[in-house]
Amino acid sequence: MRKNAAALLTIICTLMIFFSVYEGVSIRRAVANHPVAERGVMDLTGWDFAASGIAPLNGEWEYYRNQLLVPDDFNPDKRGGKLPEMTAYVHVPDIWDRYLGQEDAAHGYATFRLRVKLEEGNGRIYGIRPLNIKTAHKLYVNGREIGGRGIPGLNSQGTVSVNAPYARFFALEGSSAEIVVQVANYRYADGGITHPIFLGYQEDIQFSRETAVSIDLIAVSGFVLIGTYFLVLYRMRRRERSWLYFGLCCVSVGMYVATHGEKIVAIVLPELDFELMLKIQTLSGAFVELFLLLYTMRSFPNLFKKIAMQGFGAILTVRILFTLLTPASVFSQADFLVFALSLAEILYVVYVMAAGAVRRMEGASYMLIGALSLLILDVVTTLDIILSVSVYSIQVVAWISFALAQMLLLSKRFIRAFSAVEQLSKRLHSLDRFKDEFLANTSHEMKTPLHGIINIAQSLIEGAAGRLTPQQEENVALIASTGKRMANLVGDLLDFSKLKNGELILKRRAVALRPVVQVIMEMFRHLSGNKPVRFIELLNNRQFVYMDEDRLVQILNNLIGNALKFTAAGEITVSAREENGWLAISVADTGIGIPPGKLEVIFEAFEQTGSAMAREFGGTGLGLSITKRLVELHGGIIRAESGPGKGAVFTFTAPLAREGDDQLAGAEIAAASEPTMMLDRPPAASDTFRLEGDKTFTVLVADDDAANRQVLINLLSVEKYTVIAVSHGQEAMRQLDLNRRIDLAVIDLMMPGMSGYEVCRNIRNRYSLSELPVLLLTARNRPEDILTAFDAGVNDFLGKPVEAGELKARIRTLLEMKKSVGKLINAEMAFLQAQIKPHFLFNTLNTVISVSYTDVGKAQELLGELGQYLRSSFDFQNLEHLVSIRKELELVESYLIIEQARFGPRLQVIYDIDEQIRVPIPPLVIQPIVENAVRHGVTKRPEGGTVRISAKSGQDGIVVLVEDDGPGFSLESKMAGTKERTGGVGLANIERRMRTLYGTGLEIDSTPGQGTKVTIRVPNSIK
CATH class of the missing domain: 3.30.565.10 (Histidine kinase-like ATPase, C-terminal domain)
Structure with a gap:
């Protein structure tokens, strides 16, 4: 099929050449068949304008050299019977340099005159259409000036040059028309009436003019549009330089057409200077040739010789500079040389394209069309130059044919390249999908060994295999850091793969x-x-x-x-x-x-701000790309x-969330229903809800989501727990102040005002991990989030959405842990109570024996106090039991009486007790503090000291103060947490019980060398 198409196109182009030559010959014959002027007279009485159309006024015209005559000058009556002297009869059209051998007479002025015999006019409207009169003229018909271009003068200063075709009309009265044309030329290499002047009926002349203008407009517009299109294509893909040169060539052809033929430029810009107009005409032709050569060289580099481009380029450069730097009267004299060089350039392009067609290169048929079109252009131009046959319309058609052929050639190459890219794109898409699958699978497989590497490295840093040297620790830390970076990369790759494959589902x-x-x-x-x-x-x-x-x-x-x-x-x-x-x-x-x-x-994948920065700060360049994709998925x-x-x-x-957008996509906890969320309601105490249960455990729930709170209330109520539910962190802390018996806190991570992290930290400032366990609920389960949560003091971490059974199991585990710790504390208390305290008994018995030698009554009193002390110590049944302050002070008094008998005047005791105190206190909270003051306070000084015990009642409760003037201690040993130096109930035990019951512990103030003061604050009631 391609061969047939190429053959058909070849035949068409050959026919175009034949018909162009035939048209040129036909025009010559047609001119010959028309009536021809003889000796200044043309007889058109036998010419049928209606049937045969317009007639060229060719033939012998009267020629008056160096005379600018008007019609009256040919009227004997007005010249006194004397007529102007005629130079000769000359042929029109032709350049007047050739008349009578006056080759040097291109510049000057003259008058042409022709008398035309016509049928009786009777007011018939005729039209006359000059094509090219160089370079200024006036047109008279039957004594009246009806047209002209510029102003013909007697010298160059008095001549205004304008050269453009036009059409004028006149009414014929009588049977003849006298046509007088004044012509002057001082700006061009040749002058005179160089192209035919046409005469015909008005409608025929007007149609001829409008048709010619329309053809030129269409040609100019077409060439400019084609050129612009290829220039835009080149801007999109700058590697295709052939598109650039072809586009510039088409634009130059458009300008060439606009300045020749009907001279569209003169219609649009009537005031355009003649010299500038002529330069544009000449330069447009030069640029057409230059860009045509460059286009051919880029399109067919294997056929186009570089030396040819260098030679033609040098000639065109000289030609362009010569045109720019010299006036029209100078550069126009080289027209024939320019024509010869242009012909050589175009013939070389024809040769290259024909050679490509012969070698059956890609688009050979289009090359052949282009070559034949340029060949037609050469033939037509030669006819115009040598035979003075104007076939300008065929020149335009030849250029259009060439442009279309090259467009088809470039389009074919473009389509071929596009097809190749499409095939490569499909292959790349397949490979890309394979790559994504490979990355996703590999990333999944890499997670486990990476975390193993990180954990092993971390354990080595922490001393799992013994102490490391500083250099070893630094290297292992580098391994852990690198492993974490690789783990982050794996996570980014998984997210990137999901985003790229559209596997990410948004739950808005x-x-x-x-x-x-x-x-x-x-x-x-x-x-x-x-x-x-x-x-x-x-x-x-x-x-x-x-x-x-x-x-x-x-x-x-x-x-x-x-x-x-x-x-x-x-x-x-x-x-x-x-x-x-x-x-x-x-x-x-x-x-x-x-x-x-x-x-x-x-924001592009794997992009960073620079390689140096990437090496310094690390990273993969995926984070911002993923962020951009996620934002765009939400429409932002x-x-x-x-x-x-x-x-x-x-x-x-x-x-922004609006009314109607607040429906939850689904329950975050199994068994949850679908309530709505109040967007604009600020958290308040009114959101607090309390549900009493049958069991002894109380659970505090803090979540800003009303749906989640209700779900947790429902689940915990099934377990018969007492539930206190609040909507924000501040209210959770307030409930802890009001309710000392809370056993477990279930906290949401993200709450307004105070986050779950902050709530946990505040709880740990009051309670230990065992005193008040905390279960944190959140949808965030990244390692960083989990680490931060445990550092804040969380006991357990549960990611959302949560399964109801798992939630209840974790809550039961934490409550059992608290219960077990409580039992352990009670066991510790019972063990401490059951201790016989050998050293205390030994010292007391030695004191009794020594006293009995001198004071039997005193010894008997001490034995009674010892019995009272032991009876009071063994009387406390459990840690939670509250006793009156009088009973606690009896134990203290028995202990101090025995110690005073032992240490004598070295131990002084001062009591300041408010007898109106009725508030109960926990057992064994004052005696261990007093024992600590005696054993590690006053008795450590050789001279002894004083222990002062004060108990005062206030509006909020009682304040108990135990003060000694012993050596004191530093703040670092303030809360040692051991079974303290007394060998009895430690200060840490008392601190823990006080915080559990009242939310505040012991207030200890001690300065080395100045003694110690311990304050206990007991409120009026326990919540």
Whole structure:
């Protein structure tokens, strides 16, 4: 089929050449068949204008050299019977240099005159259409000036040159028309009436003119559009230089057509200077040839010789400079030389394309069409130059044929390249999918050994295999750090693979922004260590976004983590503002900033701000790419603003949560129903709910989500626990102050005002891990989150969504742990109570024996006090039992009487007891403190000292003070936590019981050398 198409196109182009030559010959014959002027007269009385159309006024015209005559000059009556002297009869059209051998007479002025015989006019409207009269003229018909271009003058100063075709009309009265044309030329290499002047009926002349203008307009527009199209294509793909040269060639052809033929430029810009117009004409032709050569060389590099381009390029350069630097009267004299060189250039292009067609190169048929079109152009141009046959329309058609052939050739190459790219794209897509699957599978397999490497390295650092040398510890720490970076890379690759394959499913719901940001900042404060970076959030509790909470956390994690990585010291600030129904969330830092040229590419996969920076700070370049994808999945956009050394601001938009958007996508805990979430209600104490149960355990639940609170209440009520449910952290702490018997706290991580981390830290300031266990609920289960949670004092960590059975099992385990610890404390108390205290008994009995030698009554009194002491010590049954302060003081008095008998005047005791005290106190809280004051206080000094015991009643309860003037101790040993130096109930035991019952422990104030003061505050009642 391709061979047939090529053959058909070859035949068509051959026919075009034949018909172009035939048209040129036909025009010559047609001119010959027309009536011809003889001796200044043309007889058209036998010419049928209606049937045969317009007639060229060719033939012999009267020629008056160096005379500018008007019609009146040919009227004997007005010249006194004297007529102007005629130079000769000359042939029109022709250049007047050839008349009578006057080759040197290109410049000058003259008058042409022709009398045309016509049928009786009777007012018939005729038209006359000059094509090319160089370079200024006036046109008279029957004594009236009806047209002209410029102003013909007697010298160059008085001549205004304009050369453009036009059409004029006149009414014929009578049977003849006298045509007088004044012509002057001082600006061009040849002058005169160089192309035919046509005469015909008005409608025929007008149609001829409009048709010619329309053809030129269409040609100009077509060439400019084609050229612009290829120039735009080149801008999109700068490697295809052939598109550039072909586009410029077409634009130059368009300009060439616009300045020749009907001269469209003169119609659009009638005031355009003749000299400039002529330069544009000449230069447009030169540029057509230049870009045609460059296009051919780029399209057929194997056929086009470089030396040919160098030679033609040098000639064209000289030609262009010559045209620019000289006036038209000079450069126009080289027209024939220019024509010869142009012919050689075009013939060489024809040769190259024909050679490509013969060798059956790609697009051979289109090459052949192009070659034949250029050959037609050469033939037509030769006819115009040598035979003075004007076939300008065929020139335009030849250029159009060439342009279309080259368009088809370039399009074919483009389609072939596109097909190749499409095939490669399919293959690459397949390989890319295989690569994604490989990365995903490999990443999954790498997680386990990576975590093994990290954990083993960490255990070695902590001394699992013995103490490491500093260098060994540094190397192992490097292994652990590298392993963590690889683990992060594995996580990023898995997320990237899910995003790329569209496997990520968003679970959108209304999410409070501030709690999320607070929790993330808490985590990064912990991870930043001693890095001097402040975290600031400028948010409010009424900012809610409609997003997948997990993905919002991931976005903020990436942005805040990125800011922390590149900020050595300073601030990281998170703020938000509303913008047209969206919330614009900004993360700003004061770090090293981003170079301006990298602001756009940092969001692309595996892109970083530079190789040096990547080596210094690490990373894979996936974090921001994943962040951008996640933001776009929610319909938002992300942008960065920065400058080197000025920090960076990352801003992303998130959809605001509105009424109707607050439906939860699904229950976060099994068995949960689907309630709605109040967006605008601030947390308040009114959200607190208490449910009494049958069992002895009380569980505190803190969650800002009303649905989650209700689910937890339902689950815990089934277990018969007493449940206190609150909506925020501040209320949770208030309930701990009001209810001392809370056994377990179930805390949500993200709550407004006070995060789960902060609540846990506040609880640990009051209670130990065993005194009040904490179970943290959250959807975040990254290693960093878990580590931060345990550092905050959490006992157990449970990720959302939570299965009901697992939740209840964990709660039972924590409560049993607390119960077991309580039993252990009671056992410790019972053991301490049951201790005989050998050294105390030995010392007491020695004292009694020594006293009995001198005072039997005193010895008997001491034995009575010893019995009272032992009876009081063994009387306490459990740790939770409360006794009156009088009973506790009896034990203290018995102990001190025995110790005073032993140490004599070295031990002084002062009592300051309010007898009105009725508040019960825990057993064995005063006696161990007094014993500690005696044993490690006053008796440590050779001179002894004084122990002062005070018990006062106040509005809120009682205050017990035990003070000694012994040697004291430093604050470092304030709470040693051992079974203290008394060998009895330790201060740590008392501290733990006081905090469990009242929320406050012992107040110890001691200064070395100045004694010790221990204060116990017991409120009026226990909640």
